[in-house]
Amino acid sequence: DTEVTQTPKHLVMGMTNKKSLKCEQHMGHRAMYWYKQKAKKPPELMFVYSYEKLSINESVPSRFSPECPNSSLLNLHLHALQPEDSALYLCASSLRTDPYEQYFGPGTRLTVT
Amino acid sequence: AQSVTQPDIHITVSEGASLELRCNYSYGATPYLFWYVQSPGQGLQLLLKYFSGDTLVQGIKGFEAEFKRSQSSFNLRKPSVHWSDAAEYFCAVSNQAGTALIFGKGTTLSVSS
Numbered sequence: 510d511t512e513v514t515q516t517p518k519h520l521v522m523g524m525t526n527k528k529s530l531k532c533e534q535h536m537g538h539r540a541m542y543w544y545k546q547k548a549k550k551p552p553e554l555m556f557v558y559s560y561e562k563l564s565i566n567e568s569v570p571s572r573f574s575p576e577c578p579n580s581s582l583l584n585l586h587l588h589a590l591q592p593e594d595s596a597l598y599l600c601a602s603s604l605r606t607d608p609y610e611q612y613f614g615p616g617t618r619l620t621v622t
Numbered sequence: 623a624q625s626v627t628q629p630d631i632h633i634t635v636s637e638g639a640s641l642e643l644r645c646n647y648s649y650g651a652t653p654y655l656f657w658y659v660q661s662p663g664q665g666l667q668l669l670l671k672y673f674s675g676d677t678l679v680q681g682i683k684g685f686e687a688e689f690k691r692s693q694s695s696f697n698l699r700k701p702s703v704h705w706s707d708a709a710e711y712f713c714a715v716s717n718q719a720g721t722a723l724i725f726g727k728g729t730t731l732s733v734s735s
Contacts, residue, residue: 513665540720551712551725552666565721599665608654608673608720613665 512536513614515600521620524590530617532583532600540606541583543575544599546616552599558583559606590621624649626713628726635703636734643698643729645713654716655696656723657687661709669711672696683707708733 513534522528532541539560544552557565558577566575572594574586583600597618601611625648635641647653654673658666670681677689687698696713710730714723 515665549728551728552723554722557721559721597663601666603720606720608716608718610656610668610671611723612668613658615665616663618663 513600513602513612515598515614515617517617518615519618519620521622522587522590523622524592526590527586527588529587530585530598530600530619532585532602532614533581534602534612534614535581536602536604536612537580538602538604538612539580540603540609541577542601542603542611543583543585544601544613546597546599556585557606564606587619590619592621595619595621624653624715624717624724626715626724626726628711628713628729630729631727632730632732634732634734637705638702641698641700641703641707641731643711643713643731645696645698645726646694647696647713647715648694649715651718653696654720655687655689656714656716657681657685657696657698658712658714659683659709660712660728666712669698703731703733705733705735707731 516531541558543555546552555569556575561577576584597616599616600614603609603611627646657669672689713726
């Protein structure tokens with residue numbers, strides 16, 4: 510099973526709201542990733558977790574706050590977002606951060622109003 | 623720095639015809655190469671990968687890709703395209719640490735009947 514699940518599928522939030530995106534995998538993967546994808550563009554890496562520790566933050570604004578409570582779960586906490594943050598947010602996982610294939614979830618379509 | 627170029631932004635192929643999507647990479651060491659497919663509003667699905675060994679790799683859905691080091695290419699092929707193959711295709715290379723996928727800008731495939 511190579512499934513990564515993400516909830517919710519769609520999210521609409523105002524600029525003053527606080528919300529969270531959730532990602533889950535049960536493949537025993539120890540690396541998990543958040544990507545942001547704008548329309549007609551490739552995904553852009555935001556964060557990398559390796560063995561539940563944040564290993565890469567690609568200069569993402571602090572209004573995005575990742576969390577990895579355990580090896581199967583990855584959250585992205587959102588606060589005071591801007592309309593330009595509207596995008597598809599993709600979660601991915603891989604066995605480790607050595608070059609291994611990454612498996613992507615279906616994404617959360619976020620709209621900031 | 624690593625980079626991936628997909629020269630074709632949009633390709634239209636007749637159903638049943640063969641397909642080749644081009645991908646060129648720039649990478650100093652042995653590249654770890656991937657092809658992903660993305661249907662509208664969906665996550666990315668891994669089609670195939672090349673790490674080492676046989677330069678012709680087979681993937682899912684009848685796709686194959688050939689790694690040519692001399693041409694820095696990793697082109698994706700399919701002998702007979704189905705209407706359901708219409709999607710966005712991304713070529714990607716992993717950095718050596720495996721912490722980042724560098725994506726090309728993607729090629730949109732349309733299938734005509």
